[in-house]
Amino acid sequence: MTATFKxxxxxxxxxxxxxxxxxxxVPMDGARVTDDTRLRAIxxxxxxxAQKGARTILLAHFGRPKGRRDESxxxxxxxxALEAALRQDVLFADDCVGEVAETAVAKLTPGDxxxxxxxxxxxxxxxxxxxxxxxxxxxxxIYVNDAFSAAHRAHASTEGIARLLPAYxxxxxxxxxxxxxxxxxxxxxxVVAVVGGAKVSSKLDLLGNLVSKxxxxxxxxxxxxxxxxxxxxxxxxxxxEKDLLPVAREIxxxxxxxxxxIVLPNxxxxxxxxxxxxxxxxxxxDQVADDEMILDIGQKSVDEVAIVLAQAKTLxxxxxxxxxxxxxxxxxxxxxxxxxxxLTADGRLLSVAGGxxxxxxxxxxxxxxxxxxxxxxxxxxxxxxxGKELPGVAALTATS
Numbered sequence: 545m546t547a548t549f550k551x552x553x554x555x556x557x558x559x560x561x562x563x564x565x566x567x568x569x570v571p572m573d574g575a576r577v578t579d580d581t582r583l584r585a586i587x588x589x590x591x592x593x594a595q596k597g598a599r600t601i602l603l604a605h606f607g608r609p610k611g612r613r614d615e616s617x618x619x620x621x622x623x624x625a626l627e628a629a630l631r632q633d634v635l636f637a638d639d640c641v642g643e644v645a646e647t648a649v650a651k652l653t654p655g656d657x658x659x660x661x662x663x664x665x666x667x668x669x670x671x672x673x674x675x676x677x678x679x680x681x682x683x684x685x686i687y688v689n690d691a692f693s694a695a696h697r698a699h700a701s702t703e704g705i706a707r708l709l710p711a712y713x714x715x716x717x718x719x720x721x722x723x724x725x726x727x728x729x730x731x732x733x734x735v736v737a738v739v740g741g742a743k744v745s746s747k748l749d750l751l752g753n754l755v756s757k758x759x760x761x762x763x764x765x766x767x768x769x770x771x772x773x774x775x776x777x778x779x780x781x782x783x784x785e786k787d788l789l790p791v792a793r794e795i796x797x798x799x800x801x802x803x804x805x806i807v808l809p810n811x812x813x814x815x816x817x818x819x820x821x822x823x824x825x826x827x828x829x830d831q832v833a834d835d836e837m838i839l840d841i842g843q844k845s846v847d848e849v850a851i852v853l854a855q856a857k858t859l860x861x862x863x864x865x866x867x868x869x870x871x872x873x874x875x876x877x878x879x880x881x882x883x884x885x886x887l888t889a890d891g892r893l894l895s896v897a898g899g900x901x902x903x904x905x906x907x908x909x910x911x912x913x914x915x916x917x918x919x920x921x922x923x924x925x926x927x928x929x930x931g932k933e934l935p936g937v938a939a940l941t942a943t944s
Contacts, residue, residue, distance in 0.1 A: 549713045549721065549940040552589070555686060557598040559654055563684035564589065564714060565701050565936075567691040568604040568622050568659075577625040581920055582693070587629055589690045589714035590657060594632065597654035601683055603640060603663055603701045605694070611667030619662050626659065634659055641666065641679035649683050663701045670699055677704030690714025692721070693921040695936030696928075706939035713940055721937065723917035724928055727896040728757055732857040737929075738849075738880070740765035740863030741901065744788050750862070753931040755799040755806075760852050762807040764865035764876070769838055771796070771808055777829050780814075782838040807852060811842030813866065813873060820870040840866030841876035850883050853893065859884055861897035862929060864905040878909040885914035898925035 566586045571578045593600045607617035620636055627634045637648035640660035648658055660683075663669040668676025677700040681687070687709040689695065694702050695717070705711075713721065728735075735758040739747060744767045754761055763771055766783035773779050774792035799806050808829075814836040815824040826842040841849075845865075853859065861884070865876040887893035897906055898919030906912035919925045924934055 549718075549937070550711070551713050551718050552592060552688070552715065555710065555712055557593055557596050557686060560598055560686050561601060561649060561652070561684045562593055562598040562686045562688055563601050563603055563680065563705065563709070564593070564688045565603045565691045565694065565705075566590075566714075567693045568602075568619060568626070569606055569693075570622065570625070572621065575621050575624075577622065580625055580629060583622075583625055583629040585716045585920070586690050586714070589688065589716060590630055592715065593688075594630075594655045594657060599649070599652040599654060600657045601649055601652070602657065602659045603680065603705075604659070604691075605664040605669065605699075605701070606662045607664070609662060609664050611664065611670065613665045617662060617664075619659060623659060630657065632657065637661060639665075641676065641683075645683055663699075668700055670697075672698050672700050672704045674704065676700045677708060680705050681708040684709060687711045688714045689936055689940060690716045691936070692717050692919070693924050695921075695934040696924040696932075698935035702936040703939045706936070711940050717940075719917070720919060720921065723896050723919070724925075726894060727858055727860050727917075728929070732894065734759040734856045735858040735860070736760040736762060736852055736856040738762045738764065738859065738861040738863070738865075740767065740865050740877075742766040742783060744770045744785055744792060747863075747926075748791065749930040749932070750926060751795050752798065753929065754860075755795060755804045756802045758804055758860070760805045760807055760856070761799060762849055762852065764809070764841060765863055767863070768808050768841075768865075771806070772829055775808075778832055778834070779838060780832045780834050780836040782832070782836075807848065809838075809841045809845040809865075810848060811844040812838040813840040813842055813875070815839050815873075818867070821872070824872065838866075839870075839873040840868075843879075846876055846879045846883075849880050853880075853883055853887055856887075856893060859893055859895040859897075860929065861895070861906075862899045862902055862926065864901055868901075868905045868908060874905075874908060877905045878911075881906050881909035881911040885909075885911035888916055889914045898922070898929075 635658040769784040774789040815822040868874040868877040
């Protein structure tokens with residue numbers, strides 16, 4: 545399966561009004577952007593449009609103003625950081641539709657960039673109201689979506705507008721879709737998925753989809769405890785969803801039927817307290833005392849995952865192996881991340897990772913920049929892995 549969406553390679557933007565959906569929902573400390581990852585992600589698209597003489601108009605949401613104007617959630621505060629990222633002036637309009645927006649758009653000259661006010665100041669954004677979509681579409685000749693992180697929402701600025709104007713993927717969206725397609729839709733095998741995190745319940749759809757698509761499913765974090773318990777292992781006072789033991793067994797059966805090997809920890813790092821530098825020990829999984837909790841994997845488990853990765857061609861990763869925010873319970877995640885990064889750097893592995901905790905864990909391990917692709921999308925990344933259709937992506941492919 546090859547991507548069927550159109551990109552900036554398929555359109556002449558010179559002199560055109562190009563509406564670009566971006567993700568500017570960045571973390572702030574007062575008026576300061578504390579993490580500009582999402583700003584840097586859209587720079588290639590916006591610079592290319594400016595260089596090609598487009599009149600660029602940015603659509604974005606910020607916070608959760610619930611369909612009404614809230615000055616504390618105005619996008620105006622992001623303008624300085626956006627200007628710094630783009631190295632050019634960014635104009636600002638106090639609304640995203642109506643006379644204010646139309647007047648600001650009419651004044652644009654080729655190469656200009658205009659940021660419109662928070663789309664979520666209007667209730668029609670999140671309800672995907674056709675009239676609001678039409679009011680947005682009126683401002684442009686072409687629509688470009690460069691916000692994969694918002695593509696799982698069927699909102700006016702992500703889905704409704706894409707059905708009213710010629711629609712294209714921006715460079716960040718294009719890179720994300722290409723990476724995910726290579727990792728799961730048309731992968732080079734063997735494919736390994738690492739899925740960690742606290743709860744099986746939050747990733748049931750993900751696990752159900754992956755067992756039919758990957759050759760090895762490596763389960764870590766609190767989720768692994770539930771699977772171990774389902775196999776009859778005593779996990780002491782570890783995080784464990786006892787009501788989901790039958791579901792874990794069901795997933796194991798599905799995996800067996802699909803020839804997918806589930807890899808669980810065979811040794812673990814244990815502690816009696818959930819805190820950094822708590823007194824701890826490493827033991828085999830069948831040696832957990834009733835008053836101990838599993839907070840990370842041990843070296844034997846790391847070695848087993850290393851053997852699996854050494855024979856893999858493709859890796860998809862979502863979720864850490866342990867309580868990686870606290871030393872020494874970050875060791876397992878850090879070790880595996882660095883092994884995957886080395887294999888990627890050597891050209892032996894295509895590695896795609898995503899989700900908030902995963903990105904933090906890979907950055908903590910100093911491994912993120914050596915992965916093939918790291919998605920900051922969170923919910924959209926997870927829904928893609930679950931096999932769900934993303935409205936923002938479907939709208940792009942429908943127009944191609």
